[in-house]
Amino acid sequence: MENQPSNGRRAMEEELIKGCETANQLLEVLVHKSNTTHEDVELEGSVQPLVEDLVRKVLCSFTNTLLLLNTNNINDVSKYTIKDAPSSVKCPETQGTDEACKSFFHAEKRRGCYKRKSSAPTWETNSSILLEDGYAWRKYGQKITLNAKYLRSYYRCTHKYDQGCPATKQVQRTQEDPPLYRTTYYGHHNCKSSLSPEIMIEPAFSSGSSMILSFTSTLTSKEGYPFSSSLSSSTKLEPMEVIQDDHIVQNQLSSSDYLLLSDYGLDFNY
């Protein structure tokens, strides 16, 4: 690896420092709590949200650091990191309209009838690789857009019809060298993914969070790379993106990417 851009390195350092400081705060809170008497139930109740908030911040810092480590292009750190999730953050409502419209028009079987979705994405990420998010996506269209040199691909959840899952995403290649992709997620999954639960990286929408990273991996589960092995066997995942010209892009995390995440034995969501 070449020299890390200084701002990317600094961003990682800042994330780690932030996580460290927050962990210390958490420790203080917990120590203080353990010193209080058992009768002090009221105080205990007030501490609970604070603890949760601190835990979220710690996890957020770690996750941001991991995301930064996972991308080659860490100059634009703001695009790769998760903002702290204040409870005031609103989630764009994109789901429902599509389905409602579809059912409305379905009676007439009018082709192409749909309700245009809100322009606000649920979640957006840029990456030099096409991140596997653990869900099964089915491509339903592609388009060359006005100010883009590359095709934009449209994906919906494979379970859109059997489980009514409204999640969709768009993958737009934004840069040739190094290859860079912007993935924009709309709606969220309400399907039971057939994927084994070892990796589920899901854009989030529950109130107050901008993203969920939920790793339920146990490293003892399978030999070698638990993520990749289970991914390939359990379900068809996002296919290679084939951009019409000569662009054939591997849609995969390297084994080191999987290991990087799995090595932490993470089991969290926020």
Place this chain on the structure above:
DNA sequence: CTAATTTGACCTGC
């Protein structure tokens, strides 16, 4: 044979 992808048509919002 079934499921996924491709691709042109079609619709909506601006």
Place this chain on the structure above:
DNA sequence: GCAGGTCAAATTAG
């Protein structure tokens, strides 16, 4: 009218 998003028939892959 244009650009973006989706549908669905045709095609391809497994």
